[in-house]
Amino acid sequence: MTRTRILLCAAALLALSLVDIAQAATGPARARLDAFATGLHSLTGHFTQSLTDINGKVGKTSSGTLALEAPRQFRWDTLEPQKQTIVADGSRVWLYDPDLEQVTVRVQSTEESHSPLTVLTDLKQMDKDFKVAEQGEHDGLLWLRLSSTAKDPQFDYADLGFDANGLARMVFRDQLGSTTDIRFSGWQRNAPIPASDFNFVPPKGTDVIGDAPVISTQPLKD
Structure with missing residues (x-):
């Protein structure tokens, strides 16, 4: 799974923590979304993800942990099969590859602007930029689909799958026909997350590449 896809997913999850729950549900999947977001300030959990190309070939499954805290912070740690860390601190997104000993830094607002789901924080914006449709029930989940109305969208569509406990899957299909399937488990709602x-x-x-602030370096805390 590419870094861009990981960032899109993380931004989408962050958006879920900021959904205006006063918005009326328009169907069963939207009702599940509203219930999942009610009173949510922080979120931690586990994920597994896989990429299927246009020919139906499934790549290796990766897995790890994630943490999100409103309004703009998230951390995404891929642990298997190769380690990778993505941290959004509220102003910048840090993409760290320990094997390459390299970190790429980007302004966070730039990253968020590419997510097809950040508009979930604003129903009017969502209705303007996306076609939102209930997808019914399959694979034991209720599904909500977002399709961008942009001239050059990043994704063909993004599907959110909900079970009785909340968000269970996210599926992105890109313009080349590849599909990323992310499954979540072990959600912990509003648990304290260390600022570090x-x-x-x-x-x-x-090696630090990109728009990094002037900082000192020190060993990364395990």
């Missing part, structure tokens, strides 16, 4: 989890400091000797 969202404060990335590049390990000593790491």
Whole structure:
């Protein structure tokens, strides 16, 4: 799964934590979304993800943990089969690849603007930029589909699948026909998250590429 896809998913999850629950549900999947977001300030959990190409070939499954905290912070740690860390601190997104000893830094607002789901924080914006449709029930989940109305959309569609406990899957299909399937488990709602989890400091000797602030380096905390 590419870094861009991971960022899209993380931004989408962050958006879910900010949904205006006063918005009226328009169907059973939307009702599940509203219930999932009620009173939500922070969220931690586990994920597994896979990419299927246009020919139906499934790539290796990766897995890890994630943490999100309103309004703009998230952390996405891929643990298997290769380690990778993505941290959004509220102003920048840090993409760290320990094997390459490299971190790429980007302005967070730029990353968020590419997510097809961040508009879930604003129903009027969602109705303007996306076609939103209930997809019924399949695979034991209720599904909601977002299709961008942009001239050059990043994705063909993004589907959210909900079970009785909340968001269970996210499925993105890109313009080339590849599909990313992300499954979630072990959600912990509103558990305290250390501030240090969202404060990335590049390990000593790491190449830093992009729009990084002036900072000192120190070993990355395990």
